Amino acid sequence: MNPIVSCTLLITLGLGTTITFASSHWFLAWMGLEINTLAILPLMAQYHHPRATEATLKYFLTQATAASTLLFATTTNAWLNGQWDIQHMTHPLPITLFTIALALKIGLAPPTIWLPEVLQGLDLITGLIMSTWQKLAPFALLLQIYPANSTLLIMLGLTSTLIGGWGGLNQTQLRKILAYSSIAHLGWMILVLQFSPALTLLTLFMYIIMTFSTFLVFHLNNATNINTLATTWAKTPALTALTPLLLLSLGGLPPLSGFMPKWLILQELAKQDLALTATLAALTALLSLYFYLRLSYALALTMFPNNPTGTPPWRLQSPQIVYPLALSITATLTLLPLTPTITALMTP
Amino acid sequence: MLEQNRVVFEFRNPEDLESWTVSSDREIGGQSEAYLKLGKYNTCFFYGTLSSAPPKDGETRYSGYCTMRSKQMLASFDRKQHYDWTTFNTLHLRVRGDGRPWMISVGAETYFAHQKDDMYCYFLYTRGGPYWQDVKIPFSKFFLSHRGRIQDDQHPLWLDKVNTIGFTLGDKANGPFQLEIDYIGVCKDYAHTEEFAYEVYKRNPEV
Numbered sequence: 001m002n003p004i005v006s007c008t009l010l011i012t013l014g015l016g017t018t019i020t021f022a023s024s025h026w027f028l029a030w031m032g033l034e035i036n037t038l039a040i041l042p043l044m045a046q047y048h049h050p051r052a053t054e055a056t057l058k059y060f061l062t063q064a065t066a067a068s069t070l071l072f073a074t075t076t077n078a079w080l081n082g083q084w085d086i087q088h089m090t091h092p093l094p095i096t097l098f099t100i101a102l103a104l105k106i107g108l109a110p111p112t113i114w115l116p117e118v119l120q121g122l123d124l125i126t127g128l129i130m131s132t133w134q135k136l137a138p139f140a141l142l143l144q145i146y147p148a149n150s151t152l153l154i155m156l157g158l159t160s161t162l163i164g165g166w167g168g169l170n171q172t173q174l175r176k177i178l179a180y181s182s183i184a185h186l187g188w189m190i191l192v193l194q195f196s197p198a199l200t201l202l203t204l205f206m207y208i209i210m211t212f213s214t215f216l217v218f219h220l221n222n223a224t225n226i227n228t229l230a231t232t233w234a235k236t237p238a239l240t241a242l243t244p245l246l247l248l249s250l251g252g253l254p255p256l257s258g259f260m261p262k263w264l265i266l267q268e269l270a271k272q273d274l275a276l277t278a279t280l281a282a283l284t285a286l287l288s289l290y291f292y293l294r295l296s297y298a299l300a301l302t303m304f305p306n307n308p309t310g311t312p313p314w315r316l317q318s319p320q321i322v323y324p325l326a327l328s329i330t331a332t333l334t335l336l337p338l339t340p341t342i343t344a345l346m347t348p
Numbered sequence: 349m350l351e352q353n354r355v356v357f358e359f360r361n362p363e364d365l366e367s368w369t370v371s372s373d374r375e376i377g378g379q380s381e382a383y384l385k386l387g388k389y390n391t392c393f394f395y396g397t398l399s400s401a402p403p404k405d406g407e408t409r410y411s412g413y414c415t416m417r418s419k420q421m422l423a424s425f426d427r428k429q430h431y432d433w434t435t436f437n438t439l440h441l442r443v444r445g446d447g448r449p450w451m452i453s454v455g456a457e458t459y460f461a462h463q464k465d466d467m468y469c470y471f472l473y474t475r476g477g478p479y480w481q482d483v484k485i486p487f488s489k490f491f492l493s494h495r496g497r498i499q500d501d502q503h504p505l506w507l508d509k510v511n512t513i514g515f516t517l518g519d520k521a522n523g524p525f526q527l528e529i530d531y532i533g534v535c536k537d538y539a540h541t542e543e544f545a546y547e548v549y550k551r552n553p554e555v
Contacts, residue, residue: 049503050461057460120508172435173508225434227536 001046012039013133020137026074026084030067033105033137037063040134043126044118055121059130062114066104073097086144095148098141099156105138107179108156108186109163116167116179124224127175128215131182132208139189139204147194158280160187165287172226174218177291178211181250184288185211191281192265195272198346203261206335210250210258213328217243220320226298233299242329244296249332251292252285257335264343351435357418357513357532359392367421372396372414377403382414387528391444395526398517414525417453417514430457430509433487438537439513441483442530445474450527451516454490457509465495468505472515480530488542504544 016039020032037060045056077094078084089095100111107115119127147153164184171177185207192199217239218224221232233240249256254263262285269278335342358364365384372380382396400412421429439452450472458464468490475481490505491498513532517525 047503048501049506050456050458050463050466051506051508053462054457054460227435 001042005042009039009043013043013129015039017133017137017140021140024086026077026086029086029137029141030070030074033063033070034067036134036137037067040126040129043129044122046126047123049121051121053121055118058114058121059118062104062111062118066101069097069101069104073101086141087146089146090148092148095145096152098145099149099152102138102142102145103156103190106135106186107183108190109159109183112160112163112183115183116171116176119175119179119182120173122175124175124215124219127178128212128219131178131211131215135186135204135208139200142190142193143197143200150194153190153194154274154277157187157189157191157193158277158284160184160190161281161284162187162287165284165290168288168291171291174224174226174229174295177295178214180291181288182207182211184284187284188262188265188281191277192268196268196346199261199264199268202342202346203265206257206261209328209331210246213246213325213332214250216320216325216328217246220322220325226295229295230298230302240299242333244300246329246332247292247296247299248289251289253289255336257332260336260339260342264339351536353440353533353535354433354436355531355533356431357529358390359386359529359531360390362386365392367419368392368416369419370394370414370416373399373403373411376408376411377405378411380412380414382416384416390530392529393526394515394529395524397522397524398519399522400520401522412520412522413516413518415514415516417455418512420511428457428459428511430511431507433507433510433534436507436534436536437487437540438535439483439485439487440533440535441472441485442480443472443474443483444478444480444528444530445472445476446526447474447476448517448521448525449473449519451518452485452490453512453514453516454487454505454510455512455514456506457511463494467493469493474527484535484537486537486540486542486545488540489545491546502544502546502548 013036016032016035018032019035020029023029023032041056041060044059045052073094074084076097077089077091080091080094081089089098104111119130122130161184164180164182164187167183168177168180171180185203189200189203189207192203220239221228221235223229223232232243245256249258252258252262266278266282269275269281357367365386368384370382370384372378372382374380379399379401380397382394385393385395387393394416396414398412398414400410402408402411421431423429451469452472453467453469455467458466470485470490472483472485487505487507492502493499515527517527
């Protein structure tokens with residue numbers, strides 16, 4: 001794509017999210033979301049491939065549906081409450097509609113069927129933008145909505161963790177696996193939203209760091225399925241040693257950083273007397289852990305000690321800048337000891 | 349995940365033939381004939397007569413094709429089901445032809461892309477004679493065509509949503525033909541690392 005066009009679209013993407021962050025009026029927030037959607041569509045469709053077109057079309061349809069539901073909720077709220085302010089909402093009907101609309105926007109279950117298909121049709125960098133940046137604006141709104149419907153949020157959270165875990169089990173395509181991983185992580189974020197929004201933010205932040213690392217690792221190795229991962233040891237042996245740790249951090253295993261949000265969420269749920277919810281969430285995390293372990297197995301435990309049966313790929317110098325990846329992998333693996341500091345910072 | 353070979357189509361009983369559609373230019377007024385039947389030893393026999401005489405409708409100038417194509421797989425409630433061949437990279441056929449050149453066409457899912465006539469094609473040159481032919485065609489060799497015309501903007505075939513596979517004869521040689529197929533399968537060739545066989549030139553290059 002022409003660099004000027006790419007720049008314009010990326011800046012517009014940033015503009016949309018910033019507008020939503022900065023708005024206190026629902027209409028302006030909706031506009032920010034729409035700008036975000038429209039800006040990413042050309043980035044998704046830039047490769048002239050039917051699968052990219054399909055991903056763009058599906059993304060547009062779901063986001064348009066969510067945006068129209070959001071607008072409907074906005075006007076309902078204005079009709080019932082007489083005002084458009086985001087933080088002053090009391091009626092449960094518009095709040096429920098907002099929650100459902102934003103759940104569709106970010107890809108929470110049950111309306112999550114679009115996310116794996118869309119991510120599968122994108123290249124890894126656009127997929128990274130969609131999995132990370134596009135979640136910020138809807139979460140900014142979700143964090144400001146008064147959680148009137150506690151049951152809905154818990155059901156959305158548990159369903160997402162379940163579907164995210166189960167759906168990823170039968171996948172060999174890495175982008176779909178990351179989509180189901182995204183769904184599961186979003187479930188964890190929503191579970192604790194009503195009890196501790198700061199924890200939701202922390203989980204989102206950790207998820208963004210881990211997903212950023214994962215996408216960049218796959219991009220560096222040009223890997224889109226598990227079979228390709230199995231040959232990355234020949235291309236980037238040092239990174240191949242770190243990537244299983246990165247994946248296990250995504251799975252939430254101690255002593256890696258990914259354990260931090262899960263631990264704090266389970267602690268918060270237990271404090272709120274939701275032991276059953278906490279147990280179910282922890283059990284569904286095992287499903288996700290299985291496919292992360294499967295990726296780690298393909299990466300690091302299938303190396304031949306002698307001549308491999310296949311042709312090893314050429315070890316070429318990659319043009320990708322690796323400093324952001326180095327920083328994010330360090331953060332993904334080593335932030336757990338900072339938990340007390342982070343917890344102290346989170347409490348007002 | 350570690351599956352290396354899979355037989356996708358084999359021909360053991362008449363129900364296996366039900367998943368194939370046979371057509372020829374007889375549908376547009378031509379004179380070719382094509383039939384499909386079960387062979388003697390669990391094979392399928394695609395045979396007939398090719399005629400390149402165009403239909404007498406005053407507008408068609410060229411004709412002469414016979415084709416067999418697999419039907420769209422359907423799930424419950426008539427939902428489309430796709431073949432997921434992402435773990436494989438090679439099409440493996442065991443055929444016995446009559447020396448004629450065939451075109452293998454793979455149709456991927458095009459509903460959302462609005463390009464329903466897109467097909468990914470490659471050639472199958474058969475040897476005549478009594479010996480079976482093991483043909484392995486990497487999927488990276490398949491090129492994109494739209495309504496039979498090769499496209500400028502080529503891209504590799506994505507194997508996650510394959511709908512149909514077909515064999516077409518259109519070599520302008522009038523006369524009888526036959527193609528016997530033992531099985532159609534897919535396999536993973538670890539030595540084949542090519543992603544796409546054709547150069548894609550940059551359209552609208554910066555000057």
